[in-house]
Amino acid sequence: MNNKKLLSCLLGAALSLPGFAAEKPKNIIIMIGDGMGFPYTTGYRHFVDSQETTTVETTVFDRLHVGSASTHPHHHDGVVTDSAASATALATGTKTYNGAIAVDIEKEPLTTVMEIAKAKGMNTGLAVTSTITHATPASFFVHNEYRKNEKEIAQSLTETPADVMFGNGRHFTQAQLDTLAAKGYQVISEYKQLASLKPGKVMATMPLTNAIDDEPMRLTKMTKQALKQLKGSKQGFVLLIEGSQIDWAGHANDIAWAMHEMADYGGAVEAAEAFVKANPDTLLIGTADHSTGGLTLARDGDYRWxxxxxxxxxxxxxxxxxxxxxxxxxxxxxxxxxxxxxxxxxxxxxxxxxxxxxxxxxxxxxxxxxxxxGTGWTTSGHTGEDVPVYATGVGAHLFSGHLDNTDIADKIIKLLQ
Ligand SMILES: [Zn+2]
Incomplete structure (x- = not known):
């Protein structure tokens, strides 16, 4: 036996060991709290804290916390990222310019984790509280040189759709929705229709609602439904879930709205955590793309929040x-x-x-x-500090410690290959 043959033989033996094979998740749930820096997860802990006890109870983010990630974009664009560059980093493992949808600084398309999953025969999905064509979901599925081209992004998502799409569909034309229906998609447009869905492909173009005025736990509901739709996938699935409006509340410097969005997103993470418990061949990996608003839990020299x-x-x-x-x-x-x-x-x-x-x-x-x-804010934009990383299930330990956001994508890609 020559060296090459011996090596492949040893590798084959190693791969057949149960411990090694178990490293590979069948399903991957990627969760992004848009704008959800550490002040938001800390704030959420106190927001939901029971006043009946003297201790501060831990949340799902504390329970699943494994580390932190840096978020800066390509060095041409400095320290502070936008959602497009950060989502591109998380979807492809490559730093790019602010505004880029899964293209590099030369505007060349970058392969995304969703494209790799599709090539492997897996199912894919997205559930977001923004438009389906918004920077984060778009960067995982399609390519465009600028995030604001949402009409072009809608067309790309009609040509290469995810199997399950939950979000606001305002940039899709009726003709595009008809095309998806002809491809076998169930097309719905209201939350109350969720219960009537049959297993399989869905295009759900929901109204753009916020967590405080209209639909308190809509992302939690959509997450549960998306998992139901994808559960039967023979080759497994990769699902992207985004709490999109945590960021919008941060831009608006609106702490009441921000915490209600956190409650909905926290519910979605709990639903995903429950799915991992029931389906232990699944990895849940979550993070934020950046923090927003310069939120501080105290202000004006007072030791009070x-x-x-x-x-x-x-x-x-x-x-x-x-x-x-x-x-x-x-x-x-x-x-x-x-x-x-x-x-x-x-x-x-x-x-x-x-x-x-x-x-x-x-x-x-x-x-x-x-x-x-006692809430403080320093900006109506994004900020450049590190963000939390949380994970559970098969391969969760790979994401512990400090990572760059591109490392997260690299590790997911490795798990998929
Ligand atoms: Zn933002």
Whole structure:
């Protein structure tokens, strides 16, 4: 036996050992909290903390936490990434410019984990709370030189669709939806239709709703349904789930909205964790693409962050302002809509605002909530610090310690090959 033959023989023996074979997950669930830096997962821990006990209970993010990841884009674009460059890094293992959808800095297409999965005969899926054509889902499935080309991205996703697509479909034309239906997709457009789905391909173009005003746990519902649709895949599946609007709440510097989005995303991670428990041949790997808003859990030199009232806020500041601007007594509406009594400083802040101007009043209500809870913000954009990584199931240990976001993709690709 020559050396080459001996090597392949030894390798074959090693691969047939149960421990080695068990390293390969059949299914992979990739979860991204858009904008969900550490302040958001820490904030969520206190937001949901039981006031009946003196301890701070751990959350699903604490339970599954394995490490952290750096998020910077290609060095041409500095330290702070956008969602497109970061999703491209997580989907392909390559750093690129901000705005790129699975293309490199020369605008050449990069192979994505979803394309590798499809080539292996696996099923693929996505469930997001943004448009289906938004930067994160787009970067996992198609290629475009600029994230804002959502109409082109919709066409690409019609030509090479995921098997299961849950999200807002506003950039798809009726003709494109008809094409998907002709390919055997069940096409639905309302949350209440989820229960009527049969196993197999789905195109669900849901309304764009937020977690505080309209559909509190819509991502959790979509995640459970997407897993149901894909569960029977013979060759396994790769599913991308994104809590898209954590980022939008961060851009808006809206802590009430942000924490309600975290509750929905946390529910989705718990649903995925339960799936891994029931299907131990599955890997769940989650992270964030970057942090947003420069959120701080304290402000103005006070050693205080008190999020308990946020649970009781049932309308977003924007929704409260919309009602208040048309009301006879806007201050009374605001007082009634917030679960705490406004102090003199907060009342003054509201009264000094143009009470007929929804945008100004929204900002004033957000400021009042920030002052009440002790929440700080430094930017309306993204920030460059590291983000959490969490994992469970087959191969979860590979993601422990500090990684770059491109390492996460490299490891997923290795597991797929
Ligand atoms: Zn963003």
């Amino acid at each position: 008190e999020p308990q009232s946020l649970l009781k806020i049932k309308q977003s500041p924007e929704a409260i302002a919309k009602i208040a601007t048309t009301a006879e007594d806007p201050v009374a509406i605001i007082n009634r809509s917030l679960p705490f009594k406004l102090n003199d400083e907060q009342l003054k802040l509201i009264k000094n605002t143009d009470l007929k101007e929804p945008k100004a009043l929204t900002n004033a209500i957000k400021k009042v909530i920030d002052l009440h809870t």
